[in-house]
Amino acid sequence: MIFFINSELQLPQDFEDDVVQEVLKTGTDLRQYSRQIEKELKEVENRSIQDYIKESQNIAxxxxxxxxxxxxxERMESMLMNFQLDLGSISTEILYLQKKSVIMSQQLSNRQLIRGPLSQFIEDMTVSETLIMGIMDAPVTEKxxxxxxxxxxxxxxxxxxxSYKEAKSCQDVKEILEKLKIKAMSKIRTYILEQIYKFRKPMTNYQVPQNNMLKYKFFFEFVLANERNVAEEICGEYIGTMSKIYYSYFKSYSTRLMKLQFEEGATKDDLMGVEDTAGRGIFHKNSLKNRGTVFSIGNRADVLNIQLEAPIVVPHTASKVRVHVSIALAACCGRSCQSAE
Known part of the structure; x- marks a missing residue:
């Protein structure tokens, strides 16, 4: 059966293909054309199968x-998944390390702030071996x-x-400090009393041991601050000793001053401006043997100019000087008498 193309007929959309339109225009039998196409497809399929057979090894x-x-x-996917998980854990660990770093930095800053006071506290609280040996073995007079x-x-x-702040470390050193304090107190007490007893020796210049004691005035300050009973004992010994010394000195001064006192007193008739004839009479008698020296200044000004700032006079030393001067004067007088004869 032959189909003729009518230009006025409306073709389906599948017939708009160029090959189909060409077949329709030439008037070819479609069934024969279909068998031909099917044969060609079969041949192409066989060739394709042969090609597949030839390339079977390559395909395998x-x-x-x-x-x-x-x-x-698949392994790479698994590795990437594990890597992603590791990155997540690393990120979490980095955040943790950052927080920990901030905390450690703050702790370091706090430790640096407290390092100085804590070191000073430990140094003040520690009892070193040098301190123990110095208090126990060193003589009192050594530096x-x-x-x-x-x-x-x-x-x-x-x-x-x-201890008022209830620091527990005080209990560790309190006992040894107490023993060292007792030892130091005993040595200081013995030394100071020995120095005070030196004042009691006869013919002793007490100023020398007094000046020596001034070098160790911290001894008494330590005793007074830590043991008032011992300080009172030392004060009592010193006051008693010096009271007796000053009493003996002032008694000696008073005795010598009494010997220099005039037994006679000046009257109105002994004034320097009175004429010698004014007091003469039958019942008048001159009461003063040395009238000219009653109101004279003499060497009294030396008390203010020289003797006020002079060192204290030690009685036994002054007595020795007077004895030597008397001996020298006696010797001079003896030589003078011999020359006169």
Whole structure:
């Protein structure tokens, strides 16, 4: 059956293909054309099968490569997933480390702030071996003992202050400080009393040991601050000793001054402006033997100019000087008498 194309007919959309339109225009039998096309397709299919058969090894190799790639990609996916999880954990750890770094930095700053006061506290609280040896073995007159005594006094006051704050470390050093204080107190008491007893020796210039004691005035300050009973004992001994010394000195001065006192007193008739004839009469008698020296200044000004600032006079020393002067004058007088004969 032959189909003729009518230009006026409306073709379906599938017939708008160029090949179909060409077949319709040439008047070709469609069934024959269909069988021909089917035959060509069969031939193409056979050739394709032969090509597939020829490339079967390559296809198998390609399949294996694709499977291997698929395994590799699967492992890579697993690795990337694990890496993503690791990155998440690393990010969390970084945040944790940042927070910890801030905390550690704050702790370091706090430790640096407290380092100075804490070091000073430990130094003030610690009782070193040097301190113990200085208090126990060093003689009182050595400088080492004085330095260690000042250190001991500072530590005693510091521990006493910290005990009010209920510092537990005070209990660790309180006993040893108390023993050192007792030892130092005993040595100081013995030394000061020995110095005071030196004043009681006859013919002793007490100013020398007094000046020596001034070098160790911190000893008495330490005793007064830590043991008032011992300080009162030392004060009592010193006051008693010096009272007796000053009493003996003033008694000697008073005795010698009484010997210099005039037994006769000046009257109105003994004034320097009165004429010698004014007091003469039958019942008048001159009462003063040395009238000219009653109102004269003499060497009294030396008391203000020289003797006021002069060192204290030690009685036994002055007595020795007077004896030597008397001997010298007697010797001079003896030589003068011999020359006159």
């Amino acid at each position: 190799s390609l399949h294996n490569q694709i499977a291997a790639c698929d395994n590799i990609l 080492e003992f004085l330095l260690q005594l000042q250190t001991l006094n500072h530590k005693i006051n510091f521990v006493k202050e910290q």
